[in-house]
Amino acid sequence: MTNYEVAIVGGGISGLTSSIYAARAGKRTIVLEQQKQLGGRAITNKKLGVYFNLGAHALYKGEAYEAFRELGLRLEGSTPSIDAYVMWKEQLLALPTNTSSFFQTPLLSWGGKLELAKSFMKLGKMDTSVWNHISIRDWIETQLHDPMLRNVFYALLRTSTYVFAPELHSAGPALKQLQRALKGVLYLDKGWGTIVEQLRELAVKQGVEIVTGCKVAEVEHQDQKVHSILCESGARIEAANVILTTPPSISHKLVPHADQTALDTWNKQAIPATVACLDIGLRQLPIKEHQFIYGLDQPIFFTHQSREGKPRPAILSDDGTKVISLIKYQGPQIDAAKDENELEHVLDVVQPGWRNEVVTRQFLPRMTVVHDFPHMKRMENPGPAVPEIEGLYVAGDWASHGELLVNASVASAKRAVSQLLNAREEIKV
Numbered sequence: 001m002t003n004y005e006v007a008i009v010g011g012g013i014s015g016l017t018s019s020i021y022a023a024r025a026g027k028r029t030i031v032l033e034q035q036k037q038l039g040g041r042a043i044t045n046k047k048l049g050v051y052f053n054l055g056a057h058a059l060y061k062g063e064a065y066e067a068f069r070e071l072g073l074r075l076e077g078s079t080p081s082i083d084a085y086v087m088w089k090e091q092l093l094a095l096p097t098n099t100s101s102f103f104q105t106p107l108l109s110w111g112g113k114l115e116l117a118k119s120f121m122k123l124g125k126m127d128t129s130v131w132n133h134i135s136i137r138d139w140i141e142t143q144l145h146d147p148m149l150r151n152v153f154y155a156l157l158r159t160s161t162y163v164f165a166p167e168l169h170s171a172g173p174a175l176k177q178l179q180r181a182l183k184g185v186l187y188l189d190k191g192w193g194t195i196v197e198q199l200r201e202l203a204v205k206q207g208v209e210i211v212t213g214c215k216v217a218e219v220e221h222q223d224q225k226v227h228s229i230l231c232e233s234g235a236r237i238e239a240a241n242v243i244l245t246t247p248p249s250i251s252h253k254l255v256p257h258a259d260q261t262a263l264d265t266w267n268k269q270a271i272p273a274t275v276a277c278l279d280i281g282l283r284q285l286p287i288k289e290h291q292f293i294y295g296l297d298q299p300i301f302f303t304h305q306s307r308e309g310k311p312r313p314a315i316l317s318d319d320g321t322k323v324i325s326l327i328k329y330q331g332p333q334i335d336a337a338k339d340e341n342e343l344e345h346v347l348d349v350v351q352p353g354w355r356n357e358v359v360t361r362q363f364l365p366r367m368t369v370v371h372d373f374p375h376m377k378r379m380e381n382p383g384p385a386v387p388e389i390e391g392l393y394v395a396g397d398w399a400s401h402g403e404l405l406v407n408a409s410v411a412s413a414k415r416a417v418s419q420l421l422n423a424r425e426e427i428k429v
């Protein structure tokens, strides 16, 4: 069959989620993915019995988590405690998150500790949307007084958003993400590939056709209406509706005359955030209590993803190998060799002797975590519809209306399908 009501370009979380909602609404739906494997940036690579996501991945209890639950996915894993250290001038100092660290850590003065406790309490009840129109930097500089506490909040908000640009990132969505982080994130057993596989199974069950290894070359439209998709292989698929879950630059390239549409603005305003990731399987952790480290004077983060948590440690290897992840948040200048050395050096401080414990490792020099995010230079929120071309929609992490990361991928998928169905209310499952 080459005639569909909905064709979705991209088989990552956003594409698969959109396909399920479209098929549930009775639409004949196809997903086209250029890679041989589904999942996009949510794949999990298995190496010597160790499950590596593409860098540290934590599921926040937001829009994606809610949708996955709504769809009946099994989300098994572990919620680690928020106890953590910070790294400051190559020293590790406890973050005052429990009674013992509150009294003992030299990280903050008494005034700073009290301000931290008050800020966390305030954050718990805060309507974060009040801060949507100022940057993280402005929020921190105007709302916090203690200089070291400001450093702590820069690190916490960078970790929650993956963005190393506090002057650009909107404070409201970042604070909301931090609110969620403080309630506990989920490290998934066997990695995010389990979400991808369950979404695939569900999509197939709903009758979605999934084609991998199919690179879309063009979205064809005439008289301001979408009518088909042309694949690089030359195959043509007729579809009255197309949802692009590709990055903004690719979405722009796929649509002829995109410069005369909103795709042009969305592409021009997009600011990607990239990181270097070092993921390592270790026989054991040289220092067990060092589980979670925020860099204060350097943009780094360390987490032990298979650590103790509720209800038990997350299962990220077949034989008990521990999985640790380091992230370096990158600015515009990127030097892969330097980033790898820096991350290894951080590990020398955090887990001295780690080199003798390595089972396997993965270094990803430059991963795009998000293709765009809610920032101060945004002219408008992308999507769900491309207003100039009937039947054309966008979704994906960059098509955020205030949600972050995978929450944006899923929320935008739901928005695209809702609008496509002409439904005014939330999709009923």
Ligand SMILES: Cc1cc2nc3c(=O)[nH]c(=O)nc-3n(C[C@H](O)[C@H](O)[C@H](O)COP(=O)(O)OP(=O)(O)OC[C@H]3O[C@@H](n4cnc5c(N)ncnc54)[C@H](O)[C@@H]3O)c2cc1C
Pocket: 009, 010, 011, 012, 013, 014, 015, 032, 033, 034, 035, 038, 039, 040, 041, 042, 054, 055, 056, 057, 058, 059, 060, 214, 215, 216, 217, 245, 246, 247, 250, 275, 277, 367, 368, 369, 370, 395, 396, 397, 398, 404, 405, 406, 407, 409
């Ligand atoms: C290092 C790292 C850490 C992260 N950590 C977290 C985290 O802790 N929490 C969180 O919520 N999120 C996290 N994320 C983000 C999360 O992984 C993404 O938001 C999510 O996986 C993106 O899904 P997507 O479907 O929007 O995009 P993608 O996964 O990029 O899917 C787009 C798909 O389109 C396909 N495609 C592109 N062009 C074409 C074409 N021409 N034809 C056909 N197919 C095409 C691509 O191959 C891809 O599969 C992290 C990401 C990274 C990289």
